[in-house]
Amino acid sequence: METKTVAVCMWSLGQGGLPVGTEEALTLGRKVASATGARLHLLVLGSLPDDCVETAGRFGVDDVDQIEDAALEAFSPDAYVEALAGYCQQESPALMIFSQAADTRVVAPRLAGRVGAGVVMNAVDVALGEGGGLQATASAYGGDTQMVYELSGAASYVVALSANALLPEPAEGGATQPGCRSIQVDLTGTNERIRVIEQARTEGPRLEDADIIVSGGRGLGGPENYKLIEQLAEALGGLAGASRPIVDEGWVDSSQQVGLTGKITRPALYLAAGISGASQHMAGCSAAKTIVAINKDPDAAIFRYASYGLVGDCLEILPELIRAARQ
Amino acid sequence: MRIVVCVKEVLDPDAVNNYALAGRLEIGEDGKSLTQTTIPRLMNGFDEQALEAALRLRDAGAEGRIGAVSVGPDAATILKHAAALGVDEIASVLMGEPSPDYHVVASLLAAYIRSSGDADLILCGRQASDDDQGVVPALICEALGMPLVTNARAIELAPAADEPTLRITRVTPDGDEVVEVPCPAVVTVSNELGEPRYPTAARKLAARRMKPEIITPEALALSPEALQPRVVAQRQFVPTVSGDCEFLPGETPAELADALIARLRQESVIS
Ligand SMILES: Cc1cc2nc3c(=O)[nH]c(=O)nc-3n(C[C@H](O)[C@H](O)[C@H](O)COP(=O)(O)OP(=O)(O)OC[C@H]3O[C@@H](n4cnc5c(N)ncnc54)[C@H](O)[C@@H]3O)c2cc1C
Ligand SMILES: Nc1ncnc2c1ncn2[C@@H]1O[C@H](COP(=O)(O)O)[C@@H](O)[C@H]1O
Numbered sequence: 063m064e065t066k067t068v069a070v071c072m073w074s075l076g077q078g079g080l081p082v083g084t085e086e087a088l089t090l091g092r093k094v095a096s097a098t099g100a101r102l103h104l105l106v107l108g109s110l111p112d113d114c115v116e117t118a119g120r121f122g123v124d125d126v127d128q129i130e131d132a133a134l135e136a137f138s139p140d141a142y143v144e145a146l147a148g149y150c151q152q153e154s155p156a157l158m159i160f161s162q163a164a165d166t167r168v169v170a171p172r173l174a175g176r177v178g179a180g181v182v183m184n185a186v187d188v189a190l191g192e193g194g195g196l197q198a199t200a201s202a203y204g205g206d207t208q209m210v211y212e213l214s215g216a217a218s219y220v221v222a223l224s225a226n227a228l229l230p231e232p233a234e235g236g237a238t239q240p241g242c243r244s245i246q247v248d249l250t251g252t253n254e255r256i257r258v259i260e261q262a263r264t265e266g267p268r269l270e271d272a273d274i275i276v277s278g279g280r281g282l283g284g285p286e287n288y289k290l291i292e293q294l295a296e297a298l299g300g301l302a303g304a305s306r307p308i309v310d311e312g313w314v315d316s317s318q319q320v321g322l323t324g325k326i327t328r329p330a331l332y333l334a335a336g337i338s339g340a341s342q343h344m345a346g347c348s349a350a351k352t353i354v355a356i357n358k359d360p361d362a363a364i365f366r367y368a369s370y371g372l373v374g375d376c377l378e379i380l381p382e383l384i385r386a387a388r389q
Numbered sequence: 390m391r392i393v394v395c396v397k398e399v400l401d402p403d404a405v406n407n408y409a410l411a412g413r414l415e416i417g418e419d420g421k422s423l424t425q426t427t428i429p430r431l432m433n434g435f436d437e438q439a440l441e442a443a444l445r446l447r448d449a450g451a452e453g454r455i456g457a458v459s460v461g462p463d464a465a466t467i468l469k470h471a472a473a474l475g476v477d478e479i480a481s482v483l484m485g486e487p488s489p490d491y492h493v494v495a496s497l498l499a500a501y502i503r504s505s506g507d508a509d510l511i512l513c514g515r516q517a518s519d520d521d522q523g524v525v526p527a528l529i530c531e532a533l534g535m536p537l538v539t540n541a542r543a544i545e546l547a548p549a550a551d552e553p554t555l556r557i558t559r560v561t562p563d564g565d566e567v568v569e570v571p572c573p574a575v576v577t578v579s580n581e582l583g584e585p586r587y588p589t590a591a592r593k594l595a596a597r598r599m600k601p602e603i604i605t606p607e608a609l610a611l612s613p614e615a616l617q618p619r620v621v622a623q624r625q626f627v628p629t630v631s632g633d634c635e636f637l638p639g640e641t642p643a644e645l646a647d648a649l650i651a652r653l654r655q656e657s658v659i660s
Binding site: 139140163164167168171172174175176178179180181182183184191197198200201202203204205206207208209210211212213214215216219255256257258259260261262263264265268270274298299306309310315316317322323325330331340341342351352354355360363365366367368369370371372373374375378379381382383385386387389 | 406491537621631643
């Protein structure tokens, strides 16, 4: 595989700033581009976020490419895949990097299928292997293991970088002054096949943005005890989260699930009560700065990730924590 | 309407988790396979729910056949489980070594579906619990030119539509979304769909005699390009977890709580 162009792809849907994870994706893109002597592009679908070109420069981007089209104003998988495929046809990037999120989980593998690229999701790194080809490392089994994949056999690759996999690092040699290019792709023939009947509604603040999260798991014993989690979250000025089993049991809404198939969070404080610490749960919170675990089993896996541990019955400790936090 | 459910055999993720935590997960001589024979093999959990979604559609009055297909070295056990649940056709695409990559698996599944009479609905799990990739459904949808709807928690036939149309409730980070999509389509199913049913003893017994149709990759007459792996597993390893937890002292719940809150305030983690 010859690597001439590495493109980081993103869209902000008119939200103003760069979407979360863009700087991380650019950091990885810069690393691969440097190692292979490729040019680094930032491809933006839709309108350019305010600070886009300046940030791109800080991360060493050579060109900011933009595809603007009425069909890209709202998220539409069919139009997005078509636009990206058109870009691939014109620019032949060897590597397309996405920051993994709900939208990119649909678009990235479809793009790979459309253009015949290889695809790796949940990537934590891409680097040159011993043979001189690219290798992607991705988490598996929820993070219990990691897989190293050799990227060979296709002309191009699509990689989605896991949220929280690495820390953003601006380009070493100082900022670049990226040029801006407008790329034309004909999207008149694309009609979104999926019709939205009822939009998802975000109610209130999101776990992904929370600074403090208090989560409860099966160790709470019953749905009536989840209020302890909500009360402690409120006393600490944070939000309440959950492990999957209590979502599956219907104690709390699925939008509160933290983990591999739930929310990927990055709070300053993550307090987990009655949660065992399975890898699939930790995939959604292990990037927290401080993890506190309350568990009656001193050997629970969660203590391996925690900075502070309280061994005991969470039903007894939580009310005391609520009291102490309110004082 | 014909529904095809794609099911994958995986190592029990809970057992893998337990071995990993105990520091006893073994990687084989090839440097990439998990070799412990004590780890049970079972149907990917989300695929069980995809099967459940198919059966619920039938319960709700959708007419037609339901098939289950798996690509792998030996999928008889999970396919018989599918049969015991009420699936009409079971097919096993034999692919042993070298174990195929996602692209090859998707090519085989798409070719099987095409050659076996097409499908109005292809159901998959949202991701396989071993590789967590969640790419095979997207690759199938592109191979067959179908739309893809991910993370369904409920699937029904849309009322009063001219053409067969599905109404799907999807789980998104911002809550549930309801969409409609015309058939044929690929839909992935998430755990929010709820508990899958269990087969009755009688059905289990009957399914034991059912044999999956065996399909070789050659029979599907795929191009060399479609069978060309692109993402080849080289190595698997267990990443290290930091693990320097400080257990806070206290005889009573109140003492423990006070110790924690004091410490978090001292470290300016909370105010
Ligand atoms: C593909 C896949 C994806 C998954 N995705 C997710 C995901 O996104 N999020 C997620 O959370 N899980 C996910 N899981 C499930 C995950 O593997 C675990 O099963 C789950 O996280 C366990 O939840 P838990 O810790 O609440 O329950 P358990 O594992 O049952 O643990 C309960 C804990 O509470 C402790 N306890 C019990 N009583 C008390 C008490 N009175 N006081 C204090 N402690 C007590 C116990 O010692 C135990 O450690 C996924 C699994 C798979 C296979
Ligand atoms: N070998 C396989 N045989 C049948 N279906 C599969 C296979 N691999 C993946 N799938 C389907 O694709 C989904 C996502 O798998 P993956 O992309 O590997 O995470 C699974 O839940 C299955 O429905």
